[in-house]
Amino acid sequence: MIITTTATIDGRRIVDYRGLVFGEVVSGINFIKDFAAGLSNFFGGRSGSYEGELIEARENAIREMQDNASSVGANAIVGINLDYEVLGNGDMIMVIASGTAVVIE
Numbered sequence: 137m138i139i140t141t142t143a144t145i146d147g148r149r150i151v152d153y154r155g156l157v158f159g160e161v162v163s164g165i166n167f168i169k170d171f172a173a174g175l176s177n178f179f180g181g182r183s184g185s186y187e188g189e190l191i192e193a194r195e196n197a198i199r200e201m202q203d204n205a206s207s208v209g210a211n212a213i214v215g216i217n218l219d220y221e222v223l224g225n226g227d228m229i230m231v232i233a234s235g236t237a238v239v240i241e
Contacts, residue, residue: 137202137205137206137210137211137212137213138211138212138213138240139198139201139202139212139213139216139235140212140213140214140215140216141215141216141217142214142215143214143215144214145212145214145240148212148240148241149240149241150212150214150238150239150240151238151239151240151241152238152239153236153237153238154205154208154209154210154236154237154238154239155208155236155237156234156235156236156237157201157204157205157208157210157213157234157235157236157237158200158201158204158232158233158234159196159197159198159199159200159201159202159203159204159232159233159234160197160200160230160231160232160233161193161194161196161197161200161230161231161232162223162228162229162230163189163192163193163228163229163230163231164227164228189229190220190229190231193229193231194218194231194233196231197218197231197232197233198216198218198233200233201213201216201233201234201235204237205235205237208237209239210237210238210239211238211239211240212237212238212239212240213235213236213237213238214235214236214238215235215236216233216234216235217233217234217235218231218232218233219231219232219234
Protein backbone atom coordinates (compact mmCIF):
# COMPACT_ATOMS: atom_id res chain seq x y z
CA MET A 137 0.00 0.00 0.00
CA ILE A 138 1.34 3.41 -0.97
CA ILE A 139 1.22 5.94 1.87
CA THR A 140 2.16 9.56 1.29
CA THR A 141 1.87 12.97 2.90
CA THR A 142 1.08 14.49 -0.49
CA ALA A 143 -2.40 14.83 -2.00
CA THR A 144 -1.43 12.96 -5.16
CA ILE A 145 0.83 10.08 -6.16
CA ASP A 146 3.14 10.79 -9.09
CA GLY A 147 2.40 8.60 -12.07
CA ARG A 148 -0.79 7.18 -10.53
CA ARG A 149 -4.38 8.30 -10.90
CA ILE A 150 -6.81 8.34 -7.98
CA VAL A 151 -10.03 6.72 -9.19
CA ASP A 152 -12.02 6.63 -5.95
CA TYR A 153 -12.00 8.22 -2.52
CA ARG A 154 -12.99 5.90 0.35
CA GLY A 155 -12.91 8.44 3.19
CA LEU A 156 -10.80 9.33 6.17
CA VAL A 157 -8.93 6.60 8.00
CA PHE A 158 -7.23 6.70 11.37
CA GLY A 159 -4.87 4.73 13.54
CA GLU A 160 -4.66 5.61 17.22
CA VAL A 161 -2.22 4.25 19.77
CA VAL A 162 -1.91 5.15 23.44
CA SER A 163 1.21 3.78 25.04
CA GLY A 164 2.25 3.83 28.68
CA ILE A 165 5.81 4.66 29.65
CA ASN A 166 7.03 2.69 32.63
CA PHE A 167 9.30 3.57 35.54
CA ILE A 168 12.42 1.96 34.06
CA LYS A 169 12.13 4.00 30.87
CA ASP A 170 11.49 7.15 32.91
CA PHE A 171 14.58 6.45 35.00
CA ALA A 172 16.76 5.79 31.94
CA ALA A 173 15.44 8.94 30.23
CA GLY A 174 16.18 10.94 33.39
CA LEU A 175 19.79 9.75 33.28
CA SER A 176 20.04 10.77 29.63
CA ASN A 177 18.66 14.21 30.50
CA PHE A 178 21.10 14.58 33.39
CA PHE A 179 24.20 13.42 31.50
CA GLY A 180 23.14 14.63 28.08
CA GLY A 181 22.38 12.63 24.99
CA ARG A 182 19.38 10.93 23.51
CA SER A 183 16.92 8.73 25.33
CA GLY A 184 16.87 5.45 23.43
CA SER A 185 14.08 4.08 25.60
CA TYR A 186 11.69 6.94 24.79
CA GLU A 187 12.73 6.96 21.14
CA GLY A 188 12.02 3.24 20.90
CA GLU A 189 8.59 3.75 22.47
CA LEU A 190 7.78 6.56 20.02
CA ILE A 191 8.95 4.53 17.01
CA GLU A 192 6.86 1.53 18.07
CA ALA A 193 3.77 3.67 18.72
CA ARG A 194 4.15 5.43 15.34
CA GLU A 195 4.57 2.15 13.46
CA ASN A 196 1.52 0.66 15.20
CA ALA A 197 -0.61 3.73 14.42
CA ILE A 198 0.39 3.61 10.74
CA ARG A 199 -0.28 -0.14 10.59
CA GLU A 200 -3.74 0.35 12.13
CA MET A 201 -4.48 3.15 9.63
CA GLN A 202 -3.42 0.84 6.77
CA ASP A 203 -5.65 -1.95 8.09
CA ASN A 204 -8.58 0.47 8.24
CA ALA A 205 -7.89 1.62 4.67
CA SER A 206 -7.74 -1.97 3.44
CA SER A 207 -11.05 -2.74 5.14
CA VAL A 208 -12.78 -0.08 3.01
CA GLY A 209 -11.18 -1.37 -0.20
CA ALA A 210 -8.43 1.24 -0.57
CA ASN A 211 -5.00 0.48 -1.97
CA ALA A 212 -3.33 3.77 -0.98
CA ILE A 213 -3.54 6.57 1.58
CA VAL A 214 -2.84 10.19 0.68
CA GLY A 215 -2.44 13.30 2.79
CA ILE A 216 -1.29 11.44 5.89
CA ASN A 217 -0.58 13.29 9.09
CA LEU A 218 0.98 12.12 12.35
CA ASP A 219 0.15 13.75 15.67
CA TYR A 220 1.85 13.11 19.00
CA GLU A 221 0.45 14.02 22.43
CA VAL A 222 1.55 13.45 26.01
CA LEU A 223 -1.26 12.32 28.29
CA GLY A 224 -1.78 12.14 32.03
CA ASN A 225 1.21 13.22 34.09
CA GLY A 226 3.54 12.59 31.18
CA ASP A 227 3.38 8.84 31.65
CA MET A 228 1.50 8.09 28.43
CA ILE A 229 1.94 9.05 24.81
CA MET A 230 -0.68 9.07 22.09
CA VAL A 231 0.09 8.81 18.40
CA ILE A 232 -2.61 9.42 15.80
CA ALA A 233 -2.08 8.66 12.13
CA SER A 234 -4.72 9.96 9.73
CA GLY A 235 -5.17 10.22 5.99
CA THR A 236 -7.54 9.77 3.07
CA ALA A 237 -8.05 6.22 1.84
CA VAL A 238 -8.10 6.05 -1.97
CA VAL A 239 -8.10 3.60 -4.83
CA ILE A 240 -5.38 4.21 -7.41
CA GLU A 241 -4.80 2.68 -10.85
